[in-house]
Amino acid sequence: MNRPSHRTHRLAIIGGGPRATYALERLSATIGRLEPGTKLHIQVYERTGEFGAGTAHSPSQPRSSYLNRISCEVGFAADESSIGAGPLRNPADRPTLYDWCRSQFALTGETDFDVKPNSWPKRYVHGLALTDMCATYIAELRAHPDVEVSLEARDVVGIREISGSDDERHGPLEVITADGQSSQADHILMITGHTAHDPRRSPVHGPLFDSAAHNGGTYIPYVYPLDKSLPQATTGPEMTVGCAGTGLTAIDAILHLTEGRGGTFVTSPIGDLVYEPSGDEPSSIVAFSNSGLFTFARPTNNKAVDPARLEHRGVFLSHGTVDALRTIHGTRGGSLGGPVRRQLDFERHLLPVIVLEMAYLHYRALFGAEAAEWLAGLAMPDFRRFLAGHHHGEGPEALLAPLLAGADLLVTTLETMLVQGRAVDHVEASMPSPKGLVRHWIGVVFGPEAQEQVRLLAESPAALVKACASWTSPWALDETPAGNRFSWKRTLTPLGISTAMSPGDYREAVLDMMRRDHLWALQGNIDNPHKAAADGVWRDLREVICYAVDDAGLTPHAQRTFAERYVRHHNRLANGAGLEVMERIRALIRHGLLDISVGPGATVRGDGSGGFTIEGPLTGTSRRVDVLADARLHTFDPYQDASPLYRDLLSAGICRQWRNEDADGNYYVPGGLELTAEFQPVRADGGSEPRITVLGPAARGHRTFLMDALKPGRDHYVMRDIGTWARTLWHHLAHPRKPDQQGLDRIGIGVG
Template sequence: MRSHRLAIVGAGPSCTYVLDRLAATAKAAAGPVQLDIHVFDRAGQFGAGQTHSPDQPVTSVLNRIAGQVAFAADESVVGAGPLLPREERPTLHEWCRTRFEETGDPVFDLAAEDSPKRYVHGLALADRFRQYVAMLREVPGVRVHLHHDEVTDLEESPDGGLGVLCGGERVVAADHVLLLTGHSSNTPARHSRQAEWARFAESHPAAFVPSVYPLDRAFAPGQAGPGGTVGCAGMGLTGIDVILHLTEGRGGVFAREPDGTLAYRESGREPDSIVMFSESGLFTFTRPFNAKERDTGKLEHRGVFLTTDAVRRLRRSVGRPVPIGGREQRQLDFRDHVLPVMVLEMALVHYTTLLGGDIGRHLAAAARPTYEAFLADGGRGAPSDESVRRLLAPLEAEVDRAAGTVDAVLSGTLRLADAEEPERGWDAEAVLRRVLEVTFGPEQAGALAARLDDPARLAAAVAAAESPWRHPKSVADRRFSWERLIRPIDRGSFTTPDEYRAAMLDFLDLDHRWAVQGNLANPAKATADGVWRDLRYVIASAVDFAGLHAASHRDFLDVFMRHLNRLVNGSALEVMEKVRALVRHGIVDVSAGPEARVSPDERSGRFVVRGGVTGAVLPVDVLVDARVHPFDAANDIRPLYPNLLGRGLVRTWRNPGADAPDFAPGGLDLTEDFHPVRADGEVDRRITVLGWPSEGVMFFQYGALRPNHNHHIMRDVLCWLRQFWGDEPGAPGHGGPPATTGEHRPAPVPAPPE
């Protein structure tokens, strides 16, 4: 067998997953293995990488529950090849339980549904990395070299391979280079929104922090402390990390009050105020209790209307043909063609959650003819809001009927016996019981259902009952609304900073309650989780490889990616409860509200945040950009990608505008099997790029590996692995399924219907 020389650049989570597959396949090889592996990591954080470092502040919490994080392939991964022994591939939850038994440290005392500290995930990644390296070194002919160095460039080798350069010096020659570089940031001077802020801070007292990671080194000594105000542009996960780092991380303490609320006790080392602002004026929504974890195969939502087949049919009927890379792509408009189908799917999940599966199937059947017509005509050129109304009309007409019946029974004006109409297609009593359970919870619902045969007693009991989740008691007041889902604070409910603060606190309370109810019982959380998370692979099939025309692709990333992150990529319950306590306390200021803007103020030498709707005027001493930088190869703050561009080994990807400007999101031009297209248009199969640099040509290429999920992260690794080992007889993994081609991320294998 020929010798393989592999260089892996970046030793974060993806590298850990790669080493699992290399270890398992090398150990199971039919013959001898000759393999040199060189792993490079700039931070020396092998296994975790800097983003997931075990040394990061203890205040940061993973936005994934412990039971949903894996480190190795399992039986669910189609075509995974040989697997490591079960004890060598624990989930994060299992790893934590073992560590708790060994150490007694309560930080490891987690249930599968708990969200661990982010540094704990880093500890587990580093441990699994060490184990996989040890396994590889036990295989005769395999050598693993770890380099605490930054790879700055690649160059051609005389033997046809690639030289790996660190600081301009060649360190090793490789046959293949696997780039797993993960998140980075962009040079402020070349960053459109940061350049002005950076220039102002250079010549004025105000300070500017262009990127907060690593968080423990984001602020200079004495910066962002007592007597100062920090302004945080961005209210997502990064902004929340900043909040907790500057409060709890400075010695502040959260304590439970007698009334059950969480309160904050200052340490005196915090800034006076942390002004949080963004275009929406909203934090990412609270991640709900994941009730699907008990059986993800059965409980995760499978699309009824939003399917990869629907995307294909829309491409055939209304896709605009554009030549791309020697082939024709039929491009869609996300807002006009895909969003209406997504909204229909969301409405179905909302009403199925609220009214039950029986009526859900009835609603799906009612909506089917109009849906089929839409797939055939793509909306006939109508704007998206008109297409949404068209698709929802048959479904909403049936809900009108159901709402009238249910609300009449609950109000005592209709007897249950008179509500039963067998020809209707759904059972009134079953729907009533479901509404009661969703509204009041199983215990109260059981007591109320006992009164179903007595209209007066039922109406009185419903009127006296309280929903733990603050749900309205009538179906009429709980109709699905896409606008209300993404803009839950009514613009008409506030005009001043204080009014917005009150509205925000009210929503944070409501959102917390809904998250406690979970992603199967709460209509809003079930809708967001079931469509925007469970069906993310369908969204990818619409977006990937210029699936949208250039202007729509830009619109998708600017608008709908923000909706996705806010709806389903939020923080854990305990984290958002702390955020709410800090807003109540007053140290976190949300009064800027929506449409907030920040600008330099020459007179004061500070930045000023102005609320576009609330009219708030909030001077800040330190401005933090807490929005994750998009990958931008040309402007990356690290030297590797600008150098590769300069050599022509890679090029950035462009979505060609047929009748509008091209759209270049910043990521690399890659094939469907993740090889870069060089400046001369040739594909370089010596290099594979996974993860963040592929954002743009592909959608949502990051995230932690999930167990029991046939996860796309591991499928991408396998796509690389099969090509790396090659087809020679006796090669590790030889004889397995072919590398993924064509459809980049196919739908998960569905479970059989119940």
């Protein structure tokens, strides 16, 4: 077919945040694929006008918000690990956030740029880097004679098929903005990121919003952007602010209302962080959530120096294990337009393996690699029988008995040598060396200085017992051989509270738990047993969990349970804020400005006078607040979204929601859109929509974890997805499809 000599292809990118930066990077790096005679016009829409960063990563956001990823683990471009990405930039032209900050510090001397590879940077710094890198990629594209890039600081509210066209289903689309402007696009990349719910459309927010509207109160349904949603006029002195949430979003809001108002954190003579108020803060911030706990502190990442060697590879939890579980335990699921999948139950089939892997890692850190391999050997027969379909009890700890029995034998060895002062000369040939076990355990519990003394005391059992009794764990670990046991129940409920308690007692219990957790975080994600178990499974093996869960890998009921319960556990265990940030939260609780006295399971209601009442069933506390702010990240739901964009697409039949369905017709609709393997929407009639690509939170349901910061050196899924889109786009430009070539591939969209 003869193509026009000057064909213009119009690409619209809706959403100008981090994914737009990565998309523009791939376009500029692969622009050599633009065929002669073809012009490319790119329009990037970002309603905030902050191209490259967007709202969540805005360079203009308060300086009190931090990333929850260290600087060397944030990138901006494809690298050698990005399989199939195409041409790569020179290493010097694809810095990590750490590299970018060092170059900026050399130029400006600004202390916020003076970071180390394992530093937790401020989020606005990431926004500055994203803006800078995005501008670089745009400049490269504009330097090409056949490329035009337009930046549109407008909010896209609709996409329409152009009616009356002879090729309505396959011609250009019309992009409509809130100010009434419109333009045509041949392809659209939708990367709108996390968006807020409209409280009038939400069963959660609606009653609270109505109460505030009817009684003259202040209800804030979404805290971002912080400076606009939480102005001093409504959240200043003399005001009590209720904060619904205790996760990362709530932490951002709390620090904005305190440190962001001029308060400072100073170190006391005894080493504690102390908050000194400015007087511009609210009189009190009442934080509450279902758990009543803030996230655990992210540990020092001692794996960052050599992730390929130090990041954990599953012993029990692996892709092969998931396949075996699916073969033996899986039940027939829906087809999703492709081959029928066998679905698993998360709590019955996957959770016991996850907990076993955590226990293995816990005891590997506590007892050493030699002991861990011995324990794994004890656990393996029951584990293999479980994979073969032979059940071994109920509950998440169903596979732990052999491993825990082995741990008891190791504890007996430690007690014999360190408490009773007797030598252990005879052990089974397969058991770890008693001397090596003792030396490792002492190093973990008491530190390297104590570990070095073991060598000197080895010939005097009595002296070793005396020394061990005198040492104190710098990490607040239990100092007895029988302590530091792995417990899944205690991992989920670290306070161990079973009966009602006073608000003051609850506060002290939380502070003590946070003190221990922060010392564990300081010890790091390799040496501390508790942090090693959580980090090694819920971070290092997150891709395996996604392999099991995503693309209808679970039954509808199990996926709902996972989404509503275990994603929260993941966030608290392994996706919390850095230690520096969590020490600030702890200091605010100690100061008393941050009030957590309502405890877990709190409920909130409008009080009829413009305020709100928060009640805690465990502590019996009832707190009235003047202002209520929802400080939780809203999950994607087109029917609750504040923007009409996705509702417009659904009503036009251009897309439909994804649903997980089993063979009996039971189903679960998480909220996201149904997409093909190339991330193109599936239309209401079941056909694909190749003119649109959707990435990010709008894929909720297909995908579980949808973070948007690119991690270098990991073949990170964010860049894999961008690479898939870029390859599909270039292929379409070189080989435009005819209507009868529109295939539908709904087998799945990969691992999150």
